[in-house]
Amino acid sequence: MIPGDFEFKQPASKDEALSMLRDGGDDARPLLGGQSLIPMMKLRMASPDILVDLRGLDDLRHISIGKSIHIGAAVTQHELIGSEELFNVCPIIRETALVIADPQIRYSGTIGGNVANGDPGNDMPALMQCLDATYILESSEGIREVKARDFYEAAYFTALQTGEIVTGIRFPKPESGHGYSYQKLKRKVGDYATAAAAVVLSLSGDNVKSASVALTNLADTPLFVEKAEDILVGSQLTLNTIRATMDAAEAIMEPVSDGRGSREYRTKMGGIMVKRAIEQAAMRADGTAKGGLFGWLKR
């Protein structure tokens, strides 16, 4: 499978990249890890005339951690997994990156490409909604910010305009002692989710102090379960409150029937992922089950 012809451009700076994309208009596409775009080009589902390679741009490669966490678009999934600093303040990033694709793909695939791609199967978008992330979008016209919760319109349709790129993402640092879990049901390593759920919550005694739930691959966009907060915050985690959250989540799911299962099956599995993620997050919020099998990773 050989992709169509295109012109390959390697800008030396972000500004140069933005002018190339402005001049290229609809015929130009940004390229990061290529792990979604190259397969699509091989299948001729995408045939851009110009590719603008953003990988070498230093402005897009930083992780910085303060009151909020900023991650540059070109940071790879491998780098996200390997960052101890990030793991210490927001371990769900590593947990999620580890269930994306496989090791080789994670060396190349980036967080920016993953959130900008618009494939409902991508795992980072729901996590970004769960963490209430903001995407930083830049074009030759200037800079603007869009919340992950407002960014996705339909499969492969996002708030991105022609000539605009995601340069980074930013989200508030989750409070210390929070519980978290990304639960993904998949048929095999490297498969997109049959159903997946991201949960971050914090407890105060037996009561839920904050809670955020989002879903992957259960509609043509990632889904933020708005009602979860109303149901859980101020309540205790009981069979009833967890059941009510599952119901609220299932009510907004619209998965297609496909090789991963029927619509009914995937919806039920979506509910189960929510349940497991809440339970695991609650366990971790109590301070148990921390740590990592992957502490050895250097980067």
Add this chain to the structure above:
Amino acid sequence: MAKTLIQLTVNGEPHEVAVNPRDLLIHTLRETLGLTGAHIGCDTSHCGACTIDIDGQSSKSCTMFAVQANGSNITTIEGMAGADGTLHVLQEAFREMHGLQCGFCTPGMIMRAHRLLEENPTPTEEEIRIGISGNLCRCTGYQNIVKAIQHASETLTSNVEA
């Protein structure tokens, strides 16, 4: 589309190659440089038979354009054995532990195992299984591949200690 000249260091040797932007790295390696060790299995970045080492990372060379590799340092399975033909510890371990049957996945498995052991010289069995999860083998059921990597890990770490 005009060809571009790119520089690659492959298995220690510098090359200058003219490529089309749409040429995939696996094709440049196999067809232009004649290095047919990396295999084209699925051609969809699932099977890992085309895995090579590029600037210290494992990569599926069917899902990378040759132009993206401009300036990089690449190792393929052909670069693993010594100049005199002495097998690399991993190759020896795959032979010793019967880590292959048909051999189609082996170049990718070994290149991936090589990077895994560089990053983590003493992986647990679970870490090995996760580490090679992007490489499919349809013969062995993975048991002996895991044993071969464990064996190579032991040999390499005892070489360092000695």
